[in-house]
Amino acid sequence: MISAVATALGAATVAITLLSGGFTAAETASASSTLIDAQIVEVYVFLLAAFTGFQIITKVPPLLHTPLMAATNAISAISLVASLVIAGAERPFYINVMGTVAVAAATINVVGGFVITDRMLKMFKKTEAPK
Amino acid sequence: MNPQIGALFVQVAYIAASAAFILGLRGLTKPDTARRGMQLAAAGMLLAIIGTLLNHEIITYEFIIIGLVVGSAIGLPMGLLVPMTAMPQRIAVSHMFGALAVTLVGIAEFLHYRDVPGGPGAVKMVALGFETIFGALTITGSFMAFGKLQGFISGKPITFPGQKIINAAIFVGAIGLWIYLIATQSSGPATSGDNGVLLFGLMTLLALVIGVTLVLPIGGADMPVVVSLLNSYAGLAASATGFAIGNNILIVAGALDGASGFILSILMSKAMNRSFANVLFGAFGGEKAAASVKSAEGLTTRSISAEDAAMRIGYARNVIVIPGYGMAVAQAQHAVRELAELIEKRGGRVRFAIHPVAGRMPGHMNVLLAEANVPYDHLFDLEEINEEFRACDVALVIGANDVTNPAAKSDPASPIYGMPILNVQDAEQVIVVKRGMATGFAGIENELFYLEKTSMLFGDAKGVLSQVVSEIKGL
Numbered sequence: 001m002i003s004a005v006a007t008a009l010g011a012a013t014v015a016i017t018l019l020s021g022g023f024t025a026a027e028t029a030s031a032s033s034t035l036i037d038a039q040i041v042e043v044y045v046f047l048l049a050a051f052t053g054f055q056i057i058t059k060v061p062p063l064l065h066t067p068l069m070a071a072t073n074a075i076s077a078i079s080l081v082a083s084l085v086i087a088g089a090e091r092p093f094y095i096n097v098m099g100t101v102a103v104a105a106a107t108i109n110v111v112g113g114f115v116i117t118d119r120m121l122k123m124f125k126k127t128e129a130p131k
Numbered sequence: 132m133n134p135q136i137g138a139l140f141v142q143v144a145y146i147a148a149s150a151a152f153i154l155g156l157r158g159l160t161k162p163d164t165a166r167r168g169m170q171l172a173a174a175g176m177l178l179a180i181i182g183t184l185l186n187h188e189i190i191t192y193e194f195i196i197i198g199l200v201v202g203s204a205i206g207l208p209m210g211l212l213v214p215m216t217a218m219p220q221r222i223a224v225s226h227m228f229g230a231l232a233v234t235l236v237g238i239a240e241f242l243h244y245r246d247v248p249g250g251p252g253a254v255k256m257v258a259l260g261f262e263t264i265f266g267a268l269t270i271t272g273s274f275m276a277f278g279k280l281q282g283f284i285s286g287k288p289i290t291f292p293g294q295k296i297i298n299a300a301i302f303v304g305a306i307g308l309w310i311y312l313i314a315t316q317s318s319g320p321a322t323s324g325d326n327g328v329l330l331f332g333l334m335t336l337l338a339l340v341i342g343v344t345l346v347l348p349i350g351g352a353d354m355p356v357v358v359s360l361l362n363s364y365a366g367l368a369a370s371a372t373g374f375a376i377g378n379n380i381l382i383v384a385g386a387l388d389g390a391s392g393f394i395l396s397i398l399m400s401k402a403m404n405r406s407f408a409n410v411l412f413g414a415f416g417g418e419k420a421a422a423s424v425k426s427a428e429g430l431t432t433r434s435i436s437a438e439d440a441a442m443r444i445g446y447a448r449n450v451i452v453i454p455g456y457g458m459a460v461a462q463a464q465h466a467v468r469e470l471a472e473l474i475e476k477r478g479g480r481v482r483f484a485i486h487p488v489a490g491r492m493p494g495h496m497n498v499l500l501a502e503a504n505v506p507y508d509h510l511f512d513l514e515e516i517n518e519e520f521r522a523c524d525v526a527l528v529i530g531a532n533d534v535t536n537p538a539a540k541s542d543p544a545s546p547i548y549g550m551p552i553l554n555v556q557d558a559e560q561v562i563v564v565k566r567g568m569a570t571g572f573a574g575i576e577n578e579l580f581y582l583e584k585t586s587m588l589f590g591d592a593k594g595v596l597s598q599v600v601s602e603i604k605g606l
Contacts, residue, residue, distance in 0.1 A: 039254055042374055042382055049383040052153055053390030059160040062398075062487060062512050065494030066218060068159055068391060069362055071169055073225045075152050076369045076388035078176060081183040082236045082376055087198055088189035091243060096191075098239045100198040106232035107202020108209065109225050110180075114173040115210025116221065120498055121166045123215075127506040 067120045074113025080106035134187050144182030145380040151175025152384055156391075162507055179380055215502040216462055219491040220280040223358055226365045227273035233368045234266030234335070240375055241331050250327075251375075253316040258374035260309035263331070264338040266368040271342030273361050279351060280491055286351035298344045305337035352456070352533070354491045355399040356407075363392025395493045402487035402513075404539075404550035430581040432568070437595055440562055440588050441602030447524040450474055450481045451516065453553055454496045455489050457530015457565065461592035464503040467529060470600050471505065477603075483509055484516045484553050486534035517554050526558035528579075529592050530565070536577045545575060561585040564592050 060068050083106050087099030151171050158168015189195070213221045241259050244251040251259060278284030308330050315327075349357050366388025373381030400407055444450065452471065458464060471481040483505065489496045497510055511519075520526060528535055535555040538545040555561055561584055570576060579585060588595055 038377060039374070042377070042379065045379050045382050046370060046374075046386050049149075049153075049386035050390050053156070053387040054394065056153070056156050056160065057387075057391045057394050060156075061160070061162075062485070062494060063497045063507055063510055064159055064162065064165060065395060066222070066492060066498045067165065067169075067494070068156075069222050069358070069395065069493065070225070071156065071159060071172070072366065072388040072391040073222065073229060073362065075155070075172060075176070075384050076366050077229055077232070078148070078152075078179060078380055078384040079229065079233050079236065079369045079372055081179055082372050082378060082381060083198070083232050084180070084183050084195055085186060085188055085376075086236060086239045087194040088191050090188075090190050091239070095239045095242060096194045098235045100194040102232040102235040102239075103195060103198025104202040104205070105228040105235070107199050108206035108228045109232075110176060111203050111206035112210035113206075113225060114169065114176070115207065116213065117169050118166060119210070120215070120218075120501070121162075121169060123498070123501040123504075124162045124165070124507045125501070125504070126162075126508050 063124070064121075067117050070113055070117040070120065074109055074117060077106045077109035077113060080110055137185050137187060141182040141186060144178045145378075148175035148179035148182075149380055149383045151178075152387060156387060215498055216459060218498055219354065219358065219495060220277055222492055223273050223277040223280055223361070226358075226361045227270055227277065229365045230266045230269035230273060230361075230368060233365070233372050234263055234270060236372055237263035237266055237368075237375065238331075238335065242328065245328070250316060253313050255375055256313045256316050258371045260312060260334065262368050262371035262375055263335055264305055264309060265364045265371065267335050267338035268342035268345065269361050269364045269368060271339045272346045272357075272364075273342075275343055275346035276354060276357055276361060279346070279349075280354060288350040289347045294344070294348060298341070301337050301340055301344065305334050305341060308334040308337070351491065352488070353403075355488050355493055355495075356396055356403070358492045359392050359395035359399055360407075361392070363389050363396060366390070366392055399488055399493060402551060404547070432580050432587045433585070435562075435586040435588055437588065437590075437598035438602050439586070441599045441606065443560065443562065443586075444470070444474065444525055444527065444599060445477065445603040445606045447474065448479050449523045450479055450525045450527060451520060451523045451558065452481060452483045453526060453528045453531045453535060453555060454483060454485065454500065455529065455531025455534065456491060456495075457532075458592055459490055459495065459499055459530070461530060461566075463529060463592035463596055464499045464505075466593050466596035466600065468500070468503040468505050470596055470603075471509070473600055473603055481509065482511055482516060482519070484511055484513070484520075484555075486513055486531070486551075486553055489531060489534055513551060513553060520554045520557040523558045524560065526555045526561045528555060528561065528563040528565075529596070532565075532570070532577055533575070535579050536575070538575065538578050541578075547575065555579060556582060556584075559584065562588055564588045564590070564595055566591060 057068065080103065083099055083102035085099075087096055087103050091099070152175055155168040155172025155175070158164040158171070184195070209221065237259055241251065241263070275284060279286050312327065312330055312334070346357060366385045368385070370382050370385025370389055373379060373385055396407065452467060454467065458467065474481050483500060485496045487493070497507070500510060501507060533547055535553050536545075536547060537552070537556045539547045539550045539552045542548060556579055561579065561582065563580060563585060565587060567589065580587060
């Protein structure tokens with residue numbers, strides 16, 4: 001039941017993400033009058049994602065709490081996509097450099113985070129069936 | 132590529148990645164599906180990165196390549212080589228890197244708005260300020276946690292008079308600057324000019340100081356709460372970045388991370404029967420001297436040899452092992468697994484009772500035991516196993532202390548009164564492996580050690596347990 005709710009919430013999040021993608025396009029097309037609309041949609045995205053997260057994460061057993069921390073940390077290193085733009089866009093040199101440091105820091109978490117999570121999860125084994 | 136199609140591809144990539152993240156976390160609800168779930172999440176991440184690289188705003192790739200290469204060169208060895216025993220430190224340091232990236236993005240975005248007529252505007256300023264304050268305090272806070280876990284900063288709570296007032300003043304100062312920056316957004320270039328940069332810089336600096344002062348008074352055993360809380364902050368800061376630059380995937384991923392850290396912090400606080408505020412501002416320190424009135428005077432413990440212990444454990448049918456931070460320090464998990472296998476070979480049953488705050492981060496004991504090849508169906512949570520102690524012949528406590536103290540149930544004067552504990556005292560007999568009679572983190576005597584059914588086996592957990600194993604083999 002809870003997992004069905006979580007899946008539905010997840011689907012809603014994706015749908016809203018899609019919607020607000022449209023808003024962002026509209027925003028650049030017209031003036032900044034849609035800015036508030038876009039911000040409101042962002043709040044929806046945040047709330048739905050947070051609820052989805054709550055529903056799913058409360059079901060993660062304590063057994064896997066350390067891998068969970070490593071995993072969510074790797075996932076939130078998606079901030080790499082913001083760093084990439086700052087490092088590569090047409091900005092003053094020092095801002096590009098700040099972006100480069102940010103890219104490096106986020107990459108450490110993306111690469112290291114997923115590798116170490118996998119390493120941990122690989123260790124969790126059930127009792128082998130008696131031979 | 133046509134920019135319109137490019138933009139569409141980026142959006143589709145982001146949506147797919149959001150779905151992959153959510154499904155990936157869902158995989159973590161079961162050990163069997165966890166690995167596949169995380170592989171899906173990693174694939175989603177890759178897709179999002181490729182999508183971003185096609186962004187029309189990106190005109191040079193030199194900086195990006197340097198950043199990606201340096202990051203991979205540091206991240207890959209960190210992922211592959213860090214031993215499982217160093218996992219709490221590694222998690223703390225990864226929060227620091229995540230927060231560093233987010234904070235730099237926040238500062239760079241703010242500086243960028245100097246060239247934009249009208250500045251960031253009040254709404255964006257809310258997000259930028261949140262991102263930078265929480266990012267900056269997570270950088271230094273995580274570094275402090277890392278230092279305490281690694282041991283180059285004292286694990287003891289560091290307190291000084293007036294600490295709470297000073298902390299509060301710094302916090303109010305940072306928030307005040309943030310509010311000022313938001314409020315002056317409508318009044319033109321005040322906040323995007325040099326004056327604004329100065330104020331923004333000061334706000335960032337204060338936030339960095341908060342990180343230090345926040346973690347300074349927190350002791351080693353409270354680390355699970357702090358690490359979880361910093362996890363939450365790092366996630367919320369990432370989410371705020373999404374608001375600041377209008378990027379939904381950042382909002383989604385940050386919200387997931389924030390929710391996870393928040394849930395873990397609450398679980399950890401509950402497991403210690405303390406409120407959030409108490410962990411953050413309480414610093415167990417001061418009150419404890421007065422509280423430990425119940426001294427050990429007149430009470431005696433019974434010490435046994437490894438040989439005696441081997442006799443008792445070797446013939447036991449039902450053994451429950453209670454691991455604690457001491458097991459991690461002594462790196463005794465492999466010796467523990469060997470002992471458990473031996474008992475099972477002799478026809479006994481071995482289970483592991485794991486308290487939520489055993490160790491230095493959520494799930495610490497589980498990871499260590501899994502690394503030592505203990506099957507995960509042998510590991511039990513507090514609620515699952517607490518009734519089982521009644522039927523157990525030998526409860527073997529290895530390097531755990533406060534989480535087994537019966538005073539948490541019986542003595543309202545005890546500082547840990549009300550904390551859920553493992554009912555070790557219900558076992559027929561108890562063997563405690565411990566280096567010496569030093570008290571646990573809470574600094575209080577553990578009545579369990581003075582019970583008639585309890586025997587103390589003093590020594591380094593790894594050495595002593597190996598001895599017990601060879602003794603049992605000789606029975």
